Amino acid sequence: MTDRAIGNDFTQYVKILGRGKKGARSLTVAEAEHAMGLMLSGQVAPEQSGAFWMLIRIREETVEETVGFTKATRDYLSKKEPLGTKVDLDWPAYAGKRNELPWFLLAAIALANTGVNIVMHGHTFEGEDRLYVESVISQLGLPVCQSIEQARQALIKSHFAYLPLAKVDTMLGDMMDLKYVLGLRSPVNTVVRMMNPFFADHSVHGVFHRGYDELHLSACEQLGDPSVLVFRGGNGEAEVNPERDVTLGKWQNGIASWITWPKAEKQHKRLKDDLDLSRLTDHWCGNQLDPFGEQAVRQTIASVAGLLYGVASHEECLVLADDIWAWRDKAWLGCSV
Structure with missing residues (x-):
């Protein structure tokens, strides 16, 4: 699968963030969660990932974006090898x-x-x-x-x-x-x-x-x-x-x-x-x-x-x-x- 095919689902989020002063907006919780999920599953080209993070960094992440990114990350980590002991x-x-x-x-x-x-x-x-x-x-x-x-x-x-x-x-x-x-x-x-x-x-x-x-x-x-x-x-x-x-x-x-x-x-x-x-x-x-x-x-x-x-x-x-x-x-x- 080519990088172009890999990143198709993610393109929408770069567009949302980069449409300019009047057209751009921040992501909803659901959008941020989906975008982070795509990145963690390897479905995003490196160029897209870099553009995505820098567009957000320019204006700083919102609470909703932070919630979405965190939810996706926690869901992703929950499927990995468990630690097997309680952490306080x-x-x-x-x-x-x-x-x-x-x-x-x-x-x-x-x-x-x-x-x-x-x-x-x-x-x-x-x-x-x-x-x-x-x-x-x-x-x-x-x-x-x-x-x-x-x-x-x-x-x-x-x-x-x-x-x-x-x-x-x-x-x-x-x-x-x-x-x-x-x-x-x-x-x-x-x-x-x-x-x-x-x-x-x-x-x-x-x-x-x-x-x-x-x-x-x-x-x-x-x-x-x-x-x-x-x-x-x-x-x-x-x-x-x-x-x-x-x-x-x-x-x-x-x-x-x-x-x-x-x-x-x-x-x-x-x-x-x-x-x-x-x-x-x-x-x-x-x-x-x-x-x-x-x-x-x-x-x-x-x-x-x-x-x-x-x-x-x-x-x-x-x-x-x-x-x-x-x-x-x-x-x-x-x-x-």
């Missing part, structure tokens, strides 16, 4: 850090130490001036799972598993890699944060751009998701920047809520020129309190613990975070105990 928390990590270490990784591991089953998934763009969590996990000697079975075993053993996006699904990995050809990130970045590939009970989304927190929460409402936390985090990761106020959006028990926590650090303590990973291990082991990491980890644990245990008060969330941190298994990162 879905943690997408796609942004990479520019000017600090990924302190959210320590928050996730500390939560996993309490028995919370966490699957973290992400993607690495080679050649970018970003520190991706996959690289950090590998350098710290923790496993990067290369299959669904490895992820299952990691959860059974330690309650934490990291999977590269391409190991979740090669098609989604290829979609993300369109950036190498197009030069820009696409709305696929929103899809992979929203997709919750192993249907966890809870999910935490970090976003960078203003307004995307509202988009995520509105989409979660339409999708009927059970429990989601979304906020504008450090460099777009799900990590509370302690040097800024943070507004946490939560969709839980059929109710949307927003609460703003004041910044935990009044002084600038970020060490953007020191990305030595020993800062992570020293802080985890208790050898040295990191001036920035201490509050980044504490506030991040507090925000996620509030979601997991239905706690809204900042003070109560901090009490939970301190307990979780105190009970961490220092041997995880090779500390002498």
Whole structure:
């Protein structure tokens, strides 16, 4: 079958998006769902896919499009090999850090130490001036799972598993890699944060751009998701920047809520020129309190613990975070105990 024949059903969606200022419109939920389904099933030519994503990126995706893309992706993933064990928390990590270490990784591991089953998934763009969590996990000697079975075993053993996006699904990995050809990130970045590939009970989304927190929460409402936390985090990761106020959006028990926590650090303590990973291990082991990491980890644990245990008060969330941190298994990162 030729590329022309492959893409016939998809042509309508490129036309809808690209008819010009007066003729173009956004997609309905059903249209977005069908379009994404066609792409995931390999029925779309590469040129069409690139044009489609860039046309949407110019004006940014709508809530309806996000819902449709996510529904199609979840339906597609539901037909793949099941993980075979329950996941409590879905943690997408796609942004990479520019000017600090990924302190959210320590928050996730500390939560996993309490028995919370966490699957973290992400993607690495080679050649970018970003520190991706996959690289950090590998350098710290923790496993990067290369299959669904490895992820299952990691959860059974330690309650934490990291999977590269391409190991979740090669098609989604290829979609993300369109950036190498197009030069820009696409709305696929929103899809992979929203997709919750192993249907966890809870999910935490970090976003960078203003307004995307509202988009995520509105989409979660339409999708009927059970429990989601979304906020504008450090460099777009799900990590509370302690040097800024943070507004946490939560969709839980059929109710949307927003609460703003004041910044935990009044002084600038970020060490953007020191990305030595020993800062992570020293802080985890208790050898040295990191001036920035201490509050980044504490506030991040507090925000996620509030979601997991239905706690809204900042003070109560901090009490939970301190307990979780105190009970961490220092041997995880090779500390002498």
